[in-house]
Amino acid sequence: MKKRTAMFLALILIVSVFAGCASAPSAPAPAASTAPAAPAAPTAPGTPAGSGNIIVSLWDYSNTEYYKTMFEAFESEFPYTIEVLESPSADYIDHVLIMLAGGAAVDALFLKGVPELSTLIGLNHLLPVNDYIAASNVDQGAYSNLFDHLQRDGDVYGVPFRKDNFMLYYNKDLFDAAGVAYPTDGMNLQQFRTLAAQMTSGTGNDKVYGAHVHTWVSQLFIMPRRVGEFDPLREDIVPALTPYYETILAMQNEDESIMDFAALRAGSVHYSGVFYNQQVAMVNMGTWFTNMLVENVGTDFAWGAVSMPSATGIGNTGGVGGVTPICINRNAANPQGAWDFINYVTGQEGATILAGTGILPGFTNAAVVAEILKLPGVPADMANYLTVPIIIDTEMHPSTREVENAIGDQHLLIMTGSISIAEGLAEAQQDINRILS
Secondary structure, eight states: OOOOOEEOHHHHHHHHHHHHOTTSOSSOOOOOSSOOOOOOOOOOTTOOOOOEEEEEEEESOTTOHHHHHHHHHHHHHSSEEEEEEEEOSTTHHHHHHHHHHTTOOOOEEEOSSHHHHHHHHHTTOBOOOHHHHHHTTOOGGGGTTGGGGGEETTEEOOEEEEEOOOEEEEEHHHHHHHTOOOOOTTOBHHHHHHHHHHTOBOOGGGOBBSOBOOSSTHHHHHHHHHTTOOOTTTSOHHHHHHHHHHHHHHIIIIIOOSOOHHHHHHHTOOHHHHHHTTOBSEEEEOTHHHHHHHHHTTTSSOEEEEOOOBTTOOOSSOEEEOEEEEEEBTTOSOHHHHHHHHHHHTSHHHHHHHHTTTOOBSSOOHHHHHHHHTSTTOOGGGGGGSSSOEEESSOSOTTHHHHHHHHHHHHHHHHTTSSOHHHHHHHHHHHHHHHHO
8 A cells, every 4th residue: 555645735835935925915816828738638537647646735634534545545546646735724725825826736626615616717726627527437417416516618627526415403312302293394484493492491501402503604594595595696685584584583582492693602612512412402504414423423312304494495305505626736747647536536436435434425326325324323314315406505606705704794793683684684785786796
């Protein structure tokens, strides 16, 4: 088995870039207009064209075992050695931008989502992979509709490594003890509120909350986004978000069936801990939570999941979440090696390893779903939510992040009662109109 070195060259590159360009602006400049030399034509599937090193950029490599398992499996089958450039998770995209602007020798790049992908495409840092996809006969249908979200002007710039679908997770044991029926697909907001109130009991440290709404602004807009009610780049957000804010604030202030938003922020309360400790009966969360439950709960208590509630009670017709793509650096020294790596870890082999940890891969078929269902505590009906079409929570657009931040600024004020729902959403809409103009 070939050895790999987890290299922390990112920090060295950052220092060298800043040392040589102290007077440069903080944002990296777009790539030069002179196009790099075209990469060699991609080879047919099963016939890797090269050997040597593949330099891969990602975050959390050191504490994520499935990366090591996957990379070792790849090295055992292909004539390459992987070198890892690991950057801190919180600052990952900043490190990537600095590395690429400085001409770093990176071949393959893991990205956290579509907004980061959009940024790198705009800066001309990524190589289109259409020809590689065609040469390798990649079955795009096995990735649901995710390739639609990774392209611009007909060029595809990444392959889905993993995806997420937000669902309503619930503690079956708490519902059984209370004698209350489990949540179901297709609940409307009033039904969700009523159920949370029924599941709320106790006081003080012994209180069990019927539901948990985390502090992210996405916890609010992810629900209407799933059913096509929320599209801030094209439609007014006020009618879309108003019923959701009205419901969540009533649950917080009147029913006291969810924890207080300000207290959650002040106490840095994590959604996982309150669910593990059975302090909340329900929580909206992405499918990465399955991996967390497998590792931290196992079979200590039974849990389930259904589609999130919506204003009009739409069932499990589709999901909403993010996609983690892997891309090729336009200036990669080994683009064929990068593609062979990407094709492996995003295909059947890599997806099987990923699913064995409870993480939902981009490539999903019956065999991959079966791997997830084997895990301790995972309910059999989870299969219903793993292959549905996914609406991306934040789509590819140059202003996506700015728009989300504009809503987030008002979200804080609305949830703490500093401003009314109507005032906050109107202010957010004005900011969105300014950003998009």
